[in-house]
Amino acid sequence: MNASTGNGTAGMQTPPVVSKEQWEAARQEMLVKEKAHMRASDKLAAERRRMPWLAVEKSYMFEGPQGRASLVDLFEGRRQLIVYRAFFEPGVFGWPDHACRGCSMVADQVAHVAHLNARDTTLVFASRAPQADIARLKQRMGWRMPWVTITDDFDADFGVGEWHGTNVFIRDGDKVFRTYFVDNRGDEQMGNTWNYLDITPLGRQEAWEDSPPGYPQTPPYKWWNWHDSYEPDAAPDEKWVAVSDAGEAAMREKSAG
Template identity: 75%
Template sequence: MEMRPVVSAEEWEAARQRMLAEEKRLTRERDALAAERRRMPWTAVEKAYAFEGAEGRVDLAGLFDGRRQLVVYRAFLEPGVNGWPEHACVGCSMVADHVGHLAHLHARDTTLVFVSRAPQADIERVKARMGWTMPWYTLTDGFDADFGVDEWHGTNAFIRDGDRVFRTYFINARGDEALGSTWSYLDMTALGRQEQWEDSPEGYPQTPPYEWWSWHDAYPDA
């Protein structure tokens, strides 16, 4: 491995400032991309889907757990996948390892769940082994094929209006690498972070930044 040039502290700081300008440009572009996502059209989910959870069978609306938005990651934990029956696939496991505390998403009226084809007993066993705590449901029908995740992992975002559910966005392949934090999940949703600085359509829910933040055990529904 060839070493990079060794320079003075002043030269190093000048180089860092040049990189900082590029990083800020990228941040602004990422914010602009999230603003475009919030202006994406929605598509109604017309079919009925069923999932098996730790507490029984639920439909797609049930996955929201009473919240307005839903993010669904399709993980490959099932027979035929490398690592079975002790593990989910290594890539999906890395995604699971990066998921932050869900209380922060819940505070923005957003639920995150994982879905796979493994039976609940196997899902709970692997979750316990790996220390994962996110809700994880068993697929029972063609949901994965209908939403582009039957042969490869991916993350779908939905929003609920009463009993009606709409698909709002989809990220897969290397796009999933950036997911895991509260911010990355919110940025892919229809409502975003719901903070006043965001460029969102008129009437979208927004509150002052920082003021809604709290310790994960201090939110009202923690």
């Protein structure tokens, strides 16, 4: 029975019920298409890493938990920055108790930011609400990502003045460049660590990726860690390397079979 409606499948034109062998054959047929979709997604991410950069010439200031912060400050010393414009401010549905329902759903889906940080990437949410209100909201909802207050034309200048959207930046010293922007339905699927890294100019930074020469890359799996155990510049744990190597070998054998 459908728990939400109590109506089950009555009135629905459902697919046929088949044997185990027929179901497995259908799954294998779907798997071929899914792998093609995944490879196309990887190719698109590779093209994204080759998009031109736009220099950010204007200075922007935000309010953060520690006071005034520039766009460069938002990087927190890392090379890449992802900024999601969330609507939490006077005039937004839900104010002052809640942020926009859609933006709140995005916030609920954000993975632990330590994994992004380990790839030299900082994720920041930005709204026009005062810091006191943002702190209260984060505590109530259990959100842990950095969240700053917009104080100037940042939202209007970067296409997020009246709608949610995600901007991506890269830093070369104190020089900042805009590298990507996504909104609407493309923005709704953000939250997963991999989805975020796939829209950055450096990508996942793993050796299998098609990236321009000289881009940072390390073996896949090896850099993964528990979110409370990452250490700056630490070498991959030898035991985890052995485990991941064994897993990769098993997957290759399975694929070959």
